[in-house]
Amino acid sequence: MSVMVDFEKEVREKVSEALASIGATDVTFVVEESSVDGVDLSVPCFTMSKALRKAPQAIADELAGLIPAAGAIHSVSSVNGYLNFNIDPAVLVKGVLDDIVARGSDYGSMPASGLTVNVEHTSTNPTGPIHVGRARNPIIGDTLARCLKKCGHEVVTEYYVNDVGKQVVVLTWGVNNVSDEEAAQEAEEHAKSIGQNEKERDKTDHRLVANYRVANKRMESDPAVKECISDMLRRFEDGDAEIIDTVRHTAEIMLDGLRETLSSINVALDRYTWESGYIADGSARDVVERLKKSDYAGQTDDGAWFVDLKDFGIQGKNTKFTFTRSDGTTLYTTRDLAYHLDKFTRADRLIDVLGEDQKLGSKQLCSALEILGNDRMPEPMFYAFVSLPEGKMSTRKGVVVYLDDLVDEAVARAYEEIKSRRSDMPEDKMREIARIVGVGAVRYNIVRVQPEKQFIFKWEEALNFDGNSGPYVQYVHARACSMLRKAGDFTVDTDASKLTDPYELKLIKVLSRYGSVLKAAGDEKRVHVLPAYAHELAAAFNQFYAAVSVLDAGSRKDARLTLVDCTRVVLADVLHCLGMGSPEEM
RNA sequence: GGGCUCGUGGCUUAGCCAGGAUAUAGCGCUGGCCUUCUAAGCCAGACGCCUCGGGUUCGAAUCCCGACGGGCCCGCCA
Numbered sequence: 001m002s003v004m005v006d007f008e009k010e011v012r013e014k015v016s017e018a019l020a021s022i023g024a025t026d027v028t029f030v031v032e033e034s035s036v037d038g039v040d041l042s043v044p045c046f047t048m049s050k051a052l053r054k055a056p057q058a059i060a061d062e063l064a065g066l067i068p069a070a071g072a073i074h075s076v077s078s079v080n081g082y083l084n085f086n087i088d089p090a091v092l093v094k095g096v097l098d099d100i101v102a103r104g105s106d107y108g109s110m111p112a113s114g115l116t117v118n119v120e121h122t123s124t125n126p127t128g129p130i131h132v133g134r135a136r137n138p139i140i141g142d143t144l145a146r147c148l149k150k151c152g153h154e155v156v157t158e159y160y161v162n163d164v165g166k167q168v169v170v171l172t173w174g175v176n177n178v179s180d181e182e183a184a185q186e187a188e189e190h191a192k193s194i195g196q197n198e199k200e201r202d203k204t205d206h207r208l209v210a211n212y213r214v215a216n217k218r219m220e221s222d223p224a225v226k227e228c229i230s231d232m233l234r235r236f237e238d239g240d241a242e243i244i245d246t247v248r249h250t251a252e253i254m255l256d257g258l259r260e261t262l263s264s265i266n267v268a269l270d271r272y273t274w275e276s277g278y279i280a281d282g283s284a285r286d287v288v289e290r291l292k293k294s295d296y297a298g299q300t301d302d303g304a305w306f307v308d309l310k311d312f313g314i315q316g317k318n319t320k321f322t323f324t325r326s327d328g329t330t331l332y333t334t335r336d337l338a339y340h341l342d343k344f345t346r347a348d349r350l351i352d353v354l355g356e357d358q359k360l361g362s363k364q365l366c367s368a369l370e371i372l373g374n375d376r377m378p379e380p381m382f383y384a385f386v387s388l389p390e391g392k393m394s395t396r397k398g399v400v401v402y403l404d405d406l407v408d409e410a411v412a413r414a415y416e417e418i419k420s421r422r423s424d425m426p427e428d429k430m431r432e433i434a435r436i437v438g439v440g441a442v443r444y445n446i447v448r449v450q451p452e453k454q455f456i457f458k459w460e461e462a463l464n465f466d467g468n469s470g471p472y473v474q475y476v477h478a479r480a481c482s483m484l485r486k487a488g489d490f491t492v493d494t495d496a497s498k499l500t501d502p503y504e505l506k507l508i509k510v511l512s513r514y515g516s517v518l519k520a521a522g523d524e525k526r527v528h529v530l531p532a533y534a535h536e537l538a539a540a541f542n543q544f545y546a547a548v549s550v551l552d553a554g555s556r557k558d559a560r561l562t563l564v565d566c567t568r569v570v571l572a573d574v575l576h577c578l579g580m581g582s583p584e585e586m
Numbered sequence: 587g588g589g590c591u592c593g594u595g596g597c598u599u600a601g602c603c604a605g606g607a608u609a610u611a612g613c614g615c616u617g618g619c620c621u622u623c624u625a626a627g628c629c630a631g632a633c634g635c636c637u638c639g640g641g642u643u644c645g646a647a648u649c650c651c652g653a654c655g656g657g658c659c660c661g662c663c664a
Contacts, residue, residue: 036607044606046644056606056644080607125664165664275664304662317588318660325662332664356658359590384592384657392657417626437626448612449599453592454657461598461613465626468599468612475626483623524603532600535611546619546628564623586626 003095004512007072007087011041018066027051043083056081089505090496096512097494100566105573108514110152117153118347119145123160126254127171128209130261132401132457133393136383139446141353142267146577147522158271163251169233172250174215183210193398205257237329261404266579278338284330287337291323294371302326312367321364350378381525383451411438413463436581437471443579444470448531468535474583476538480568481584490561498559503544510540534574541567
């Protein structure tokens with residue numbers, strides 16, 4: 001248990017006792033973190049006003065008089081109807097630092113829950129490179145997964161690969177029928193049309209997307225091509241193993257490129273699950289048979305099957321959720337149902353990180369799961385799309401920024417920064433740090449905004465390395481490392497009487513909150529609180545750094561070095577949860 | 587047309603779910619701080635009808651209703 005949690009418990013007990021002593025045993029109250037500077041916890045007395053038939057201020061006054069400043073409670077006061085408490089700084093300092101020293105990078109994490117949480121994220125169609133419009137998905141998903149691990153859960157991350165349907169069949173046709181020359185020419189024309197000299201990338205996703213574009217064009221202009229692709233699609237849906245294998249193979253090649261991109265931003269998924277698998281193993285068909293038997297099932301005149309969801313809170317004309325075509329074949333949604341049923345056999349809790357365009361679909365999916373008798377529901381987590389100042393991102397219109405380009409640009413910018421200030425550093429070291437800093441800037445910039453808020457991508461913001469940015473946080477880590485490097489060996493000293501400066505106490509208070517932040521970011525799925533905390537911690541350190549000298553602090557030196565080291569440990573862990581590296585110098 | 591969602595200084599943003607004390611932070615702006623532990627930093631300052639209008643409440647950025655503005659969705663596509 002952390003110091004602040006213990007303190008809150010103690011305050012709660014003392015307030016209860018004080019209320020009991022005036023005969024008010026059933027009065028409820030809350031203990032909250034105070035928004036006022038210099039107050040740690042407060043109990044607003046407004047809600048007690050009616051039950052006690054007294055003014056809030058009078059209640060606060062009376063209770064303050066009944067609670068002695070003892071134990072961890074350093075002071076009690078009554079202001080504006082609030083009963084305010086401050087923690088004994090010695091208890092705070094000793095408690096937090098001993099905890100960090102004892103647990104190291106485990107500080108702030110929760111005991112094993114015994115639960116397995118499955119986080120599905122990214123799952124972009126394997127038909128082209130990942131662009132910034134979708135980049136929120138892997139970054140949010142990966143950060144969430146990292147936080148959930150700290151919350152004590154077994155976590156499995158999973159990518160659902162859509163290797164079924166027209167798009168991948170068109171891609172497959174393109175890969176097998178478009179010549180390299182034709183694809184190269186398309187790539188060149190495309191680059192010209194969007195006004196960029198698109199870099200030659202030796203990545204399968206960037207190479208194959210040209211084949212995809214050519215295939216789409218040819219399909220529109222040449223009826224024979226269209227017929228060929230339609231035929232492939234028919235054979236695919238009839239279960240032709242050869243076509244299915246070919247398509248999957250193509251998707252696999254494309255996926256290699258996507259994996260490379262993900263890996264460049266420190267995202268690695270535990271499992272890739274193929275949509276075609278649910279056709280092959282018959283589970284999509286089982287879903288169809290089970291849904292047909294439900295009370296909500298019906299058929300259109302053409303023979304397509306649906307369930308009516310008007311009793312499930314879905315309004316308007318979207319109540320009919322179709323699960324077979326008129327020819328009886330399954331739809332994406334049917335396979336998605338089979339997929340979720342499968343995931344429920346593998347995990348206790350399911351989280352789907354989805355674009356906001358999936359909202360209705362996700363709701364329909366949940367309703368259908370309910371009809372199938374599922375008592376657990378996936379927890380969707382929606383994010384709004386990232387757009388460009390000139391509008392929605394579209395590969396076709398050339399209004400697009402690829403994630404690979406964003407990362408390259410950020411790394412290049414970081415390299416310039418390092419080069420301008422660290423002439424002493426060897427070239428390969430500079431390159432290595434530039435990558436850590438550039439990638440960190442990108443991840444931080446994207447995860448810092450609440451997911452449901454729409455996000456307009458601007459280069460100057462993505463490449464901002466000051467203030468509320470990834471590099472700001474990494475810089476503090478590097479500073480702490482640098483001090484510790486210069487200090488050499490020191491003895492751990494958590495003597496609270498040596499850490500009494502207001503900047504030290506402020507920093508330790510921020511450190512004390514780490515556990516509750518991880519809980520909010522993980523269990524409550526509010527990942528954006530993590531970068532906010534990282535910034536707060538880094539800022540508290542910078543203020544301490546500017547105001548308090550460490551290396552020539554005499555008898556306080558070891559205690560201050562201990563604080564610096566504890567901050568370094570927590571900072572490194574926060575950065576790890578954000579999927580960012582912690583450079584030791586920069 | 588219907589449904590969902592967002593609206594907080596010039597720009598970006600926290601707080602909203604569980605209403606409470608002077609509304610959080612960053613960019614930008616003005617001024618100061620490197621012969622001292624990394625200035626990607628620190629300090630000080632200016633900048634707010636929390637989109638608008640009603641309602642609930644002792645009390646609303648927060649809850650409810652309505653308007654306005656942006657986004658998303660409404661396929662036998664995936």
